Amino acid sequence: MKSIYKNNIRNIAIIAHVDHGKTTLVDSMLKFSNVFDPRDNPGQLIMDSNPQERERGITILAKHTSINFNDVKINIIDTPGHVDFSGEIQRTINMADGCLLVVDAFDGPMPQTRYVLAEALKNGLHTVVVINKIDRDSANISNTIESIQDLFLDLATEEKQLDFPIVYSSAVQGYSIKNLNDPKVDMKPLFETIIENIPPPNANQNANLQMLTTALDYDNHLGSIAIGRVFNGTLHKSMHATLIGQNNEVKEFQIDKLFTFSNLRRQETDHVIAGDIAAISGTNDFAIGDTISSIDNPKPLNRISIEKPTVKMTFGVNTSPFAGQDGKHATSRILWNRLVDELKTNVSLKIEKTSHPDEFFVSGRGELHLSVLIENMRREKLEFQVSKPNVITHTKNNILYEPYELLTIDTKNEYIGPLTEELSKRLATLVDIKNDDNNDSIRHIYQIPTRGLIGLRNFFLRITRGNGFMNTEIIEPKPLKGELKTSRSGAIISTETGTATAYSIRSIQEHGELFISPQTLVYEGMIIGKQNKPSDLNVNVCKEKKLTNQRSSTSDIVEHINIHVEFSLDESLSFISNDELIEVTPKVFRIRKKILKSNQREKELKNKSKNSNF
Numbered sequence: 001m002k003s004i005y006k007n008n009i010r011n012i013a014i015i016a017h018v019d020h021g022k023t024t025l026v027d028s029m030l031k032f033s034n035v036f037d038p039r040d041n042p043g044q045l046i047m048d049s050n051p052q053e054r055e056r057g058i059t060i061l062a063k064h065t066s067i068n069f070n071d072v073k074i075n076i077i078d079t080p081g082h083v084d085f086s087g088e089i090q091r092t093i094n095m096a097d098g099c100l101l102v103v104d105a106f107d108g109p110m111p112q113t114r115y116v117l118a119e120a121l122k123n124g125l126h127t128v129v130v131i132n133k134i135d136r137d138s139a140n141i142s143n144t145i146e147s148i149q150d151l152f153l154d155l156a157t158e159e160k161q162l163d164f165p166i167v168y169s170s171a172v173q174g175y176s177i178k179n180l181n182d183p184k185v186d187m188k189p190l191f192e193t194i195i196e197n198i199p200p201p202n203a204n205q206n207a208n209l210q211m212l213t214t215a216l217d218y219d220n221h222l223g224s225i226a227i228g229r230v231f232n233g234t235l236h237k238s239m240h241a242t243l244i245g246q247n248n249e250v251k252e253f254q255i256d257k258l259f260t261f262s263n264l265r266r267q268e269t270d271h272v273i274a275g276d277i278a279a280i281s282g283t284n285d286f287a288i289g290d291t292i293s294s295i296d297n298p299k300p301l302n303r304i305s306i307e308k309p310t311v312k313m314t315f316g317v318n319t320s321p322f323a324g325q326d327g328k329h330a331t332s333r334i335l336w337n338r339l340v341d342e343l344k345t346n347v348s349l350k351i352e353k354t355s356h357p358d359e360f361f362v363s364g365r366g367e368l369h370l371s372v373l374i375e376n377m378r379r380e381k382l383e384f385q386v387s388k389p390n391v392i393t394h395t396k397n398n399i400l401y402e403p404y405e406l407l408t409i410d411t412k413n414e415y416i417g418p419l420t421e422e423l424s425k426r427l428a429t430l431v432d433i434k435n436d437d438n439n440d441s442i443r444h445i446y447q448i449p450t451r452g453l454i455g456l457r458n459f460f461l462r463i464t465r466g467n468g469f470m471n472t473e474i475i476e477p478k479p480l481k482g483e484l485k486t487s488r489s490g491a492i493i494s495t496e497t498g499t500a501t502a503y504s505i506r507s508i509q510e511h512g513e514l515f516i517s518p519q520t521l522v523y524e525g526m527i528i529g530k531q532n533k534p535s536d537l538n539v540n541v542c543k544e545k546k547l548t549n550q551r552s553s554t555s556d557i558v559e560h561i562n563i564h565v566e567f568s569l570d571e572s573l574s575f576i577s578n579d580e581l582i583e584v585t586p587k588v589f590r591i592r593k594k595i596l597k598s599n600q601r602e603k604e605l606k607n608k609s610k611n612s613n614f
């Protein structure tokens with residue numbers, strides 16, 4: 001058993017910009033290795049196993065698999081490409097000795113390509129470049145190679161890093177080639193390139209035991225499971241070991257079950273040697289960054305450093321009049337405990353208590369990072385309310401700094417006008433423009449404060465009618481720039497609690513777009529639509545038609561009702577203002593004013609303007 005392991009392991013991370021084909025590449029590697037029963041149809045994006053990953057079509061969590069090729073065990077870590085989940089890359093990359101840098105043959109390197117490559121080179125990973133999607137008619141391979149070379153020149157810290165092999169692939173069609181004229185057969189050329197260019201782990205299985213906990217899992221029978229690379233020594237089933245925590249405190253525990261990865265499964269084993277990736281159970285105290293070491297000589301490895309969150313919002317107990325009707329009404333204790341649980345695996349997240357016992361601050365790496373958590377909690381049947389995400393600022397040398405991002409926009413020339421106007425209101429500064437020689441697409445690169453990005457994606461999709469891409473990359477914070485010049489449409493707010501009537505909706509809809517239909521239950525202070533003007537509008541949407549001699553029947557009225565707008569969670573988060581909240585239940589998202597009573601809201605407004613006059 002030991003001899004198979006010896007020098008016969010490769011640990012690789014698959015890294016790329018979002019959607020460049022990482023998970024599809026893992027699909028084709030798994031399929032080539034015949035890990036599936038021929039009767040089964042494994043489908044696509046096999047590693048994107050979590051329901052939100054499947055629905056959103058993106059990878060959220062880094063995942064492990066292992067494939068055997070010519071007696072070499074290749075441990076593969078599939079990472080997310082979206083900027084909000086870059087924390088996953090930071091913490092998983094340390095398990096690998098090499099990486100596949102996947103680049104879309106049409107798009108070329110994009111902002112996240114730069115970020116992930118910089119992380120890989122910083123960690124001393126050996127790189128194989130995979131130019132993917134070469135089956136696409138629009139693929140521009142020579143341009144892509146040139147841009148990748150420029151990127152390496154820019155980021156390499158040692159000269160030998162500039163000497164990287166390139167493989168060309170179509171992950172969807174299941175082939176890879178080393179030279180563009182080679183026959184397109186299967187994924188073998190990629191496997192060969194990995195074995196030849198990525199070294200086996202440099203690890204001593206007889207040294208003092210050290211394993212770094214990089215990911216956590218949970219099993220109902222086994223409890224908490226730590227996953228990570230064994231850097232030194234050998235793990236044995238049932239052995240006594242130590243767990244070295246955050247402040248180097250040492251706890252003894254006994255390893256219960258021990259696993260390695262084999263194809264898509266965890267496989268139980270009796271030992272795992274240095275260089276391999278293991279999963280262990282035995283205590284519920286594991287935390288990311290902890291070292292598992294020996295009893296005799298407990299020595300911690302460097303703890304993983306995680307980049308700071310950029311946006312912050314509140315999660316609070318649901319205080320709406322409809323609280324508890326759709327799901328489990330989370331008390332502040334239930335809500336806090338759920339958030340504490342999340343920290344065990346969601347490393348880039350931060351939670352803090354506020355001055356209010358029923359409300360907590362939750363900070364993450366972006367709107368999407370937080371909205372995935374909200375959606376998960378809602379699926380667990382919890383009810384709660386969340387505020388608008390705001391950026392996190394900090395002070396250095398008496399100057400207030402705010403988070404900034406590099407925004408890359410690819411779209412057709414005709415949409416640039418309205419986009420430029422909107423971006424200037426959002427305080428973006430243009431840093432580069434690139435024309436694509438082959439079509440009328442144009443790439444604009446901006447520096448923009450993160451707060452200017454909140455809600456931009458919806459505007460972008462609407463203006464470009466889906467004909468474009470926008471991507472962001474977090475860059476260094478910069479001194480706070482003035483006020484955003486964007487203005488939101490005013491809210492249409494219900495003044496009553498009751499059932500919305502077709503009769504009222506018919507007249508209110510003239511003022512803007514409504515979020516509700518007849519028969520929707522509404523409460524006082526609930527936002528039922530958006531106005532065509534920036535000011536808010538209070539309306540009674542529950543008015544019944546007076547019985548008169550007029551002949552218009554109910555069905556007549558219903559016929560004239562416009563289709564209502566249904567906001568997704570992400571759209572609701574983009575829409576709300578600082579004086580509003582989203583009520584999240586397993587069934588609906590309701591947008592509401594923080595202060596439900598309209599006369600109290602007015603009083604508050606008067607007080608504010610009075611105070612600002614002094």
Ligand SMILES: Nc1nc2c(ncn2[C@@H]2O[C@H](COP(=O)(O)OP(=O)(O)OP(=O)(O)O)[C@@H](O)[C@H]2O)c(=O)[nH]1
Nearest residue numbers: 018019020021022023024058059081133170171172
């Ligand atoms: N034409 C073509 N499409 C591809 C290829 N590889 C992937 N795609 C498509 O590109 C899209 C994104 O693929 P994924 O594998 O999810 O990309 P990813 O890099 O894992 O995305 P994230 O994990 O969200 O960053 C999917 O629609 C794939 O079908 C390819 O070789 N050719």
Ligand SMILES: [Mg+2]
Nearest residue numbers: 022023058059
């Ligand atoms: Mg993916």
